Amino acid sequence: MSLFESCDVVNESARRVNASTLPTVEAAAIFDLNYVRSFPMRTEPQNIPKEEVSVLSAALIAHARMDDIESCSYLLGRYWRHHHLRSSVSLDRREMFFLEANAAEAYCALGDVSTAALHARRALSMSANAAETFRAKSVLALCLSLRGNMAAASGQISKCDGLARRNDPSWSHDSYVLSVARSFVLANEGDADGLRRAAADLRGIGGRDDYVQYAADVVSVQAYVLSGQIDEAVCLGSGLLDCGSSRGRWMMRGFLLSLYLDALLLRGEPRRALAVASGIDLPTPPIVCLEAPRALAFLMTADYRSALRVTQPCLRRVSELGLRAAVAIMLVRGVAQYRLGEHVRARRSLTDGLRMAARARLSPALIIGLAAVDLRDVAEWLGDVTPEAAEFLSRLEQYRGSLPNPPSPSVVPVLTSREESLAWSIYDGASNKEISEKDGVSVNTVKVQLSTLYRKLGVSTRKQALAFLDEREFFLPPVDEQSSANE
Structure with a gap:
């Protein structure tokens, strides 16, 4: 019974x-x-x-x-x-x-x-x-x-x-499931106008259904990001996240969070992105991998070791991640490894990730957050080995250049007093022997300490270290000192 x-x-x-x-x-x-x-x-x-x-x-x-x-x-x-x-x-x-x-x-x-x-x-x-x-x-x-x-x-x-x-032609426009699937494909194609039409279709079928209206807003955030309207994406995304879990479905909330972190990175706010990511106390869907934007934020702050650390657990569950997340993880790791001078590992990670992207026909538009990082040196280096990979990264760099306010170069990682002293010594043109005599240490000790500094900066030569620090205005005197000098 x-x-x-x-x-x-x-x-x-x-x-x-x-x-x-x-x-x-x-x-x-x-x-x-x-x-x-x-x-x-x-x-x-x-x-x-x-x-x-x-x-x-x-x-x-x-x-x-x-x-x-x-x-x-x-x-x-x-x-x-x-x-x-x-x-x-x-x-x-x-x-x-x-x-x-x-x-x-x-x-x-x-x-x-x-x-x-x-x-x-x-x-x-x-x-x-x-x-x-x-x-x-x-x-x-x-x-x-x-x-x-x-x-x-x-x-x-x-x-x-x-x-x-x-x-019945209305079947295509009235299906929530098909409209959401279509929005992901349009995002992959970088079709911001198509995404706006998909959002309009969702609003048309949603009526008073908050879940469908929320999905339409998430699609609109994606359209803003792809069209370079980053401030609008951050504004709408922040408002949707403030709604909590009362409106959007779990899956769409997860994708919105990933988009919002990407938008913060593209606006040049890696520390805010890290703060948002660390404040998440609820689980996200398995195919929404927030470790990728977190690692990107670490890349932007030149903390390459942390970028590798947070993505390491993802390697053990690649089969659970969607191809989009898996590709993003491999590319982020490849860039971090390159900046640390681990070129063999970097080439393997980058080529594996790009091979997966090609197999699934994933375009750079679907991992657009990577454009927050300056990839010109990586694309140039990789172009000697795999031209197709360089082209993929160059398309991200083109998008970065099209933004009204491209993210500024990553900040200098926190250096110890000894590392700062070494940086100024090489800026003054001192040789290893001159540094050893000035600081009272052996030449071998100077070489080891310089290697540690290069690793932290993600470079491998003295010339690259100087270029990295100079680009980030490390050698400029503090503002108050500049004012005194002008007086």
Whole structure:
């Protein structure tokens, strides 16, 4: 006997919620979503009866669309095992389609896009009409775009648009899932105008749905960043983050946070970005990797060791990260290693990251935060080995140059008094022997100390050290001393 008190009402609400996921049916009423979410799913997973599977399927989509991530995770963990329903209950094709498609969307909401894609493909194999095929392909497109496989995502979006043209053009514009997937592909193409149209589509279908309106605002932030309107991106992003978790879905909040950190870096505020990142006390989706912007902030402050340290754990979970995050991590590590003089490791990291980007057709626009760092020297060095890699980095440098106020060069890392003394000595043109005699140490000690200074600055020669410090106005006297001199 079912545990539900009003079985007929329950099943009817579940039927409406499941049907509403198709483009031919209006969106489910909030009443139905909340009613389905409130069902006490206490049946043992192995013994769940057929009539409750429909309710379970509807509950998944209700929890996912109402951003109840914990309940989503609970249901998937309790009733699925090895990506299959634990119960051996016999279901018809339509019931299986909704179960697989809804599980795919729920896994997407959790950030497990690989498992989501598996269920989306199963749903696609069970679709029997254009509406079901459209639903399965749109969810698959979202999975692929979140993972960073832009070539495949773009193909699925084109197929969805084709289905819409042959049946009802409004399908493409009225689908939240497809619109979000399209926004990621447009961002990869660097199409700021296309992103603005995608945001307008989302606002058109959102009505009073705060989650959809929030997604539209996140897409607008991305459009601002790509068009170089960094101040506008920071302003809108800050306002959205101040809303807390009351409006946006978990996944979109995570992507917004990543965009906001990128915008702060592009505005030349690495320390503020680090402060924001360190103040985050809530988990983010697995495919949103905040270690990349944190490492970029360290790069901008010339703290290359910290950039490597914060990204080291990411290397152990590359399979969990989306391709976008994995590429960003490898490129950031490569730049840090180059600045530390570890050229063999740097070449390996940079070429691995750029190879992944080429395979998934990821453009520099999707990892635009890297443009906050001056990459001219890296591009020039790498161009001797792999011209395609140099071109990729040069496109980031072109974007950096197009900004109204490009980020200023990184600040000088904190030096010890001994390191400052050495810096001034080489500025005065003193040789190693002259420094040793002046400071009362051996020439070998001077060489070791200079090597330590070069490592901290991310250079490998005396000439590079002088250029680095001079570019950052290290050798200029303090303002009060300049005023006294002028008097």
